[in-house]
């Protein structure tokens with residue numbers, strides 16, 4: 001039997017007129033998981049979320065909650081709640097009435113409602129704001145009330161559409177940790193939409209990366225970062241060097257490729273055919289840099305080059321090294337030495353990396 | 364305040380203040396003064412202070428609970444209330460429908476709502492007479508289709524139809540304005556929290572569009588309560604409203620002070636209503652609406 005998911009999308013497609021916003025997405029989200037949908041603006045994240053909530057019906061495919069097909073159910077019949085991007089708090093109701101709204105709709109007894117509302121307000125650490133109106137709250141407070149209004153219903157799944165997008169950087173960082181902690185306590189499945197790759201990496205158990213309506217890769221933050229499935233994912237998450245290369249051969253996850261006239265070992269998760277044009281993807285921080293001719297780890301691939309650019313960034317320095325005409329690579333070096341003993345512009349250096357960090361990407 | 368700012372303020376407020384003075388305060392004051400003067404045979408007033416008009420208005424009831432004038436007052440208020448209610452029932456769905464259309468067609472729909480204003484109200488009311496007459500368009504059609512004819516003209520129903528027809532745009536426009544401003548994300552948020560369509564309407568849409576309802580009711584209620592044309596043409600004078608009473612006093616009865624007294628009492632009544640309305644509006648405004 002197939003694994004049972006809390007939320008499952010089966011070959012879901014959503015078209016608006018002739019425009020396809022979500023294209024054949026299949027995805028299973030596990031119970032209690034913090035799952036992020038990550039991708040650039042306009043890639044279909046919100047549309048996906050709205051289909052799970054029931055605000056949009058899929059053009060094709062089906063959506064399952066707790067194993068039941070809910071594709072055709074209206075939002076108020078689905079046991080999910082949403083934290084909206086703009087919070088969508090009811091302006092004419094007090095904070096308490098906002099938070100109590102969902103429970104009232106379920107017909108829960110008055111004293112039970114007030115107990116659960118106070119508890120929810122405590123959980124978001126705003127126990128004393130109950131009688132205020134939403135327009136008397138700061139952005140950060142509104143965000144917390146929107147959160148309280150959703151979690152007070154103890155939904156099976158909580159959907160969050162860029163809930164931290166409107167907050168300033170410092171508050172956002174604090175809320176990221178708080179939200180993650182809240183999710184751990186509640187053990188509710190979170191589906192979190194963001195275009196901020198760092199946010200997704202910090203918070204998620206797993207991430208689904210989307211581009212132009214297509215789900216490109218699903219995996220843990222480590223998998224996504226260290227083993228991107230394609231060039232889009234590698235490019236969107238973190239910085240990556242892409243060196244044009246040609247496949248020489250492939251066996252069991254290991255490949256030989258030609259880069260700038262040199263043959264070297266690299267890795268790939270899927271089989272490669274010889275002579276295919278591809279890209280070698282290497283993260284700048286995985287590249288080691290040595291003074292020219294210094295002895296080095298024999299497992300490492302090596303290139304000689306010249307430093308053509310140097311940017312000091314505090315904890316580390318970003319160098320651009322020219323390996324051959326038209327072939328440059330970005331290197332990040334942690335600044336562990338005093339300035340005078342660091343590499344300098346124009347210096348001839350050797351750069352190298354372990355084969356496992358060099359990924360061959362065909363598309 | 365500097366001299367220049369004072370001058371600027373006078374310049375900016377001047378036209379509005381002048382307008383109010385010329386078209387509201389002066390006529391108002393005139394009516395109040397007339398109401399406490401003496402009737403002059405053949406129209407106009409004698410400049411002798413006399414409160415008998417008010418005595419007549421609130422005066423003897425001939426044994427009934429209230430006198431005939433008060434009955435006309437109450438009837439006018441009742442008609443105004445009924446017309447407002449019917450306009451609201453028709454206008455709300457209509458305004459809601461327009462607000463839900465893609466933004467670029469809004470103005471076309473509003474244009475349709477406003478088209479009747481291109482023709483004089485009197486002419487349009489006569490047109491209704493032709494429609495509702497015993498041998499009019501409606502009855503001809505009914506007969507052609509094999510239905511009984513209906514006697515509508517010169518009945519309260521005909522008056523109501525005419526009043527609703529004439530007032531509907533004044534209800535639709537403020538309703539549209541407030542529904543159009545409504546943040547439909549709130550509707551989704553309520554649905555997300557388990558509210559069905561009825562609850563969404565009752566708990567979210569209705570309270571948030573209440574200012575539009577209030578404005579629409581005020582804009583319909585006040586003119587209708589003083590209506591003259593519709594009850595005269597479609598009611599055949601059988602359904603006397605305040606406007607008819609006034610016309611009679613300034614016309615055939617030639618009792619200007621009494622007509623003025625009626626106007627003053629009605630003005631005070633409406634002003635009290637409007638003040639209450641504005642105060643409740645402001646309270647809601649402070650509450651974050």
Ligand SMILES: Nc1ncnc2c1ncn2[C@@H]1O[C@H](COP(=O)(O)OP(=O)(O)O)[C@@H](O)[C@H]1O
Nearest residue numbers: 016019021039040041042043044045046047048
């Ligand atoms: N109701 C709609 N009608 C037409 N196009 C839409 C609608 N909703 C979304 N889209 C389009 O679908 C694409 C994906 O939108 P969305 O899911 O909101 O992206 P994201 O949340 O990733 O930024 C966008 O190009 C957007 O313009």
Ligand SMILES: [Mg+2]
Nearest residue numbers: 042045046161
């Ligand atoms: Mg979005």
